[in-house]
Amino acid sequence: MRRVGLLAWLMVVLMTLGLPALAQQEPPTPYATLADLLENEQSRAELITRLRELANGETTAATAEASATAAEPSLARRVAETTSQIAGDLGNQFGQVVETLSDLATGQPDTPVDVGAVLSATLNLVLVIIATLVLFFAFRRLARGGFTRLGQWSLASGGPPPVLRLLTAVAIAATLDVLVVALAYLGGNLIATFLIGEAGELSTRASLFLNAFLVIELLKAALRMLFASHYEGLRLLPISAAEASYWNRWIARLIGLAGYGLLVAVPLINVYLAPALGQAAGTLIMLGAFIYAVTVVLKNRPKLRHALEAAAEKTSFTATRISLSLFARTWHILAILYFLVVLLLTLLRPEDALPFVLIATLKTLVVAGFGMLLSSLLTQTIGRHITLSEELRHKLPLLETRLNAYVPNALRAIRAVILVAVILLVLNAWGAFDLAAWYASEAGRGLVGKLVSVAVILTVAAGVWLALASLIEHRLNPETGGGEPSARAKTLLALFRNALAIALITITVMIVLAEIGINIGPLIAGAGVLGLAIGFGAQKLVQDIITGIFIQVENAMNTGDVVTVGGITGTAERLSIRSVGIRDLNGTYHLIPFSSVDTVSNYMREFGYHVGEYGIAYRESIDEAIIALREAFDELASSEEHRMDILAPLEVAGVTALADSSVNIRVRIKATPGNQWAVGRAYNRLVKLHFDAKGIEIPFPHTTLYFGVGKEGEAPPANLRLMKQPFDIDGRPGGQAAAGPDQHFEEDPRARPNSTEHD
Structure with a gap:
């Protein structure tokens, strides 16, 4: 590239040196021209001189490039250089002001001041100012009714959510406010053009004021969007009317002082008096505005801190509470830093500081306000309980609970993203961070892409879990899933839901780790080695799992079954892949690992029997006793409470034993599973009643009293x-x-x- 550049410069030099001669003749070839120039001693000397100049220029450029690419100075050095520059500028301004005032006092200024022209221009400007302000306040008075109705509509109940009503009302009110400012600006232009001064011509002085009026009043309109001291329903900030009026009045004064001073007064002083005086006036205006702002900030520091701390105590979100508490302690520092930055920019860059500060401040207000509104909307959404329709709650009873658990967490994450975005946009507005360049870089694009990918993965995983879990609940719901599910279906679906949750979490974590750039190959290999080690070291656990799998496959028991497992009889309340939870008759809960289960006795398969043995006295008739037993069964089978639980007629096995004091008769009643015990208890009651009615004795133990015999036999x-x-x-x-x-x-x-x- 350097050779190409050198050749180009050489051709330029050759053309420059040979242009007068070449204009008189046919253009020869470049080689012939170069030969002619080299043959001429004077031309050859000029060519050598020009090449040396080009070489020196290239060396200087390289040196400058190397200096530019050298290490930047430290922060302390830059601060010192900036301070020195500001001090030097202030000293120069002071000297120029003293010199200008001295010239004005002696009557020998560089540019004589035409007092008549100054007075005439001042009068015309005052008339334009008065006319524009009169139009502005007249239009504001006409629009007051619209603002009032908008505020009342925003405070009314019913309709859209309160935040949406507030945003809609504020947007319409802001549009109306901007329209009022535009109409006043347009009216001021017409009056200044056709009624004041020379007709048909807009003076520079009037243009300065009108442009400043437009900018300043638009800023005040944005300020009124936040505070709206006269309209409760149009106030974005949650403060009282007195506080809104105070802050609105204070900030409006500050904006008016700095705006009209720098945009109107300083240019007029530059034109009609002296540029040095105008520059000094601008510096004094900014210093006065800075002192005024710092005074008000320090005066209201405790009051605003207490208000922010009270707001932090009322919020139920940890992140919001911490942010408000931190802001309550540091808000005055941030405000003073803001005003200090504005002052320094005005002193360092007086030519473009004000437009930059205005644009940066406007961007900050817009970004911060939009972020606060969006965060407030999300906060109301988080705090509000999500309610589904009655039909959907009937079909999916747990979906509403899950949504109220997942959605608030997702909204909190979105609020965190909004906060980060607001901070980056504010830094970008003030030039402290180049957001566009960062996003254009590979690191920025990669980070944003990874965050978006992770968010999409988590959203898809949550959606899949909600869908499948809701489907399982739909199948388990007896009113929507095709009737009452069997105990086996309940057990297997519950186990499938647990396995699905574990698998989905594992897969999601692996995909997220791979997406953010972590190599999951070693993790998978390590998990395999760890699983092998666990398999050797936890054989009991493996045995539990394998036995549990076979128990579920063979349908040995299900949730709700009455079983005997490991010598314990009770109801199976919980089944996992490793253990079973049994609740016995006394209410004690037993957790039994499957590795200790040799036999499973299930009392709830298809049907159950009540087996009863009833003893009668030897003197009673067996046939009469059997008739009484059948009559008791007939009464049981005809009862409303138990007839649906009896599956077959009474089975009488007959006499099973001639015991010491009774003749035992065995009967058996076939009942629905789980109801054999209730049927047996009811049947025992009826047997006793029928035996008593027929006078059939049920033997019971007898006691013989022996009074003893003395030695003599008495x-x-x-x-x-x-x-x-x-x-x-x-x-x-x-x-x-x-x-x-x-x-x-x-x-x-x-x-x-x-x-x-x-x-």
Whole structure:
């Protein structure tokens, strides 16, 4: 490239040197021209001189490029250089002001001041200002009714959400406010052009004021969007009317002082007095505005801090509370830094500082306001409980709960992204960070792409989980999934849901790690080695899992079954791939690993039996007892409570044993699974009632009293008192029958030891 550049410069030199001669003749070839120039001693000397100049220029350019690419000075050095520059500029301004004032005092300025022209221009400008302000306030008064109605509509209940109503009302009010400013600006231009000064010509002075009026009033319109001290329904900031009026008035004064001073007063002083005085006036205006702003900030520091801390205590979101608390402690520092930056920019770049500051401030207000509004809208959405339709809640009972758990977290993440975006845009507006260049770089595009990819992956994973989990719940719901699901379906679907959650989380984590640039190959290999180590070191766990799989495959038990597992009988409340949870009759919960299960006894498969053995006395008729048993069953089968639970007629097995004191008869009742115990309890009650009605005795243990015999064979006295009228052996009331099993006696405490009488 350097050779090509050198050849180009050589051709330019040759053409420059040979142009007068070449104009008189036919253009020869470049080689002939170069030969002619080299033959001429004077031309050859000029060519050498020109080449040396080009070489020196190239060396200088290379040196400058190397200097530019050298390491930038440190922050301390740049601060020192900036401070030195500001001090030097202020010193120069002071010297120029003193010199200008001295010239004005002695009557020998560089440019004489035409006092008449100044007075005439001032009068015309005052008339333009008065006319424009009168039009502005007149239009504002006409628009007051529209602002009032918009505020009332924003505060009304019903219709769209409050935030949307507020945003809509503020947008319409801002449009109306901008229209008022535009109409006043247009009216001021017409008056200044046709009624004041020379007709048909807009003076520079009027143009300066009108342009400043347009810019400043548009800024104040943006300010009124935030505070709206006179209209409660159009106020974006959640503060009282008194506070809104105070801050609106203070900031409006600051904007008016700096704006009209720099955009109107300074240019007029430059034109009619002296540029040095105008520059000094601009510096004094900015210093006064800075001192005024810092004074107001420090004066309101405690008040605003307490208000922000109170707002932080009311919020229920941790991130918002921390942000407000931090802002409450540092807001005055940020405000003073802002005004200091504005002052320094005005001193360092007086020619374009004000437009830059205005544009940067406007961008900051717009970005921050939009971020706050969007964050407020999301906050209301987060705080509001998501409610689905009755039909959807009926079909998917857990979907609403899941949405109320997932959506707020997603919205909080979006709020964090909004905060980061606002910070970057504000830094970009002030030139502290080049957002466009960063995004155009490979690192910026890569980071944004990875964040978007991760967000999409997480959203898709959450959607898949919601869809599949809702489908499982739909199948488990007896009212929407095709009837009451079987116990096996409940167990397998619950296990499938757990397995799906584990698999989905694992896959999502792996994909996210791969997307952000982490090599998951070593992780997968490490997981395999770890799984092998766990397989050797946790054989019991592996045995639990394998046994649990076979138990589920063989449908040995399901949730809700009454089973005997590991010697414990109870209801299976929870089944996992590794263990079963049993709740016994006493309410105790037992967690039994499948590796300790040898036998599963399930009482809930297809049907169950109540097996009862009923003993009668030897003196009773067996046939009559069986008839009573059948009558008791018939009454049970006809009852409303139990007839649906009985699946077959009574099975009478007959006499199963001739026991010591009873004849045992066995019966069996076939019932629906899980109801055999309730059927058995009801049948036992009816058997007792029917046996009593027929006088069939159900034997019970008897007690024989033995009073003992002395050594001489005599019996000690047994003094008894009759407590109940005895019956004879045939069941008829009688006199002093022999004491039998139906008689109850107790010892008479009044009897004497040697008495042989009976009561």
